[in-house]
Amino acid sequence: MARLKIGAIADETPIKLSVVLPAAVHRDLASYAEALGKESGHTVEPAQLIGPMLMRFMATDRAFTKWRRTQSAAQLGTPTS
DSSP states (O other): OOOOSOOSOOOOOOOOOOOOOOHHHHHHHHHHHHHHHHHHSSOOOHHHHHHHHHHHHHHTOHHHHHHHHHHHHHHHTOOOO
């Protein structure tokens, strides 16, 4: 099996957030958690995947990264290129 995009789940102080997911997304999360559990040898709850998946998505979204840089530069008062 190829390596999954989500690796080890970081053990950080979590912020509780309630979300409503379509049933198909929950089924896919459960399947992903099962695959990750088999790959890592650790039990993973589907809800534990949401944070790392969102982090990965935002980190690889070029438009968001560019926007974030412009916001940081604007707060510092420096020009952007």
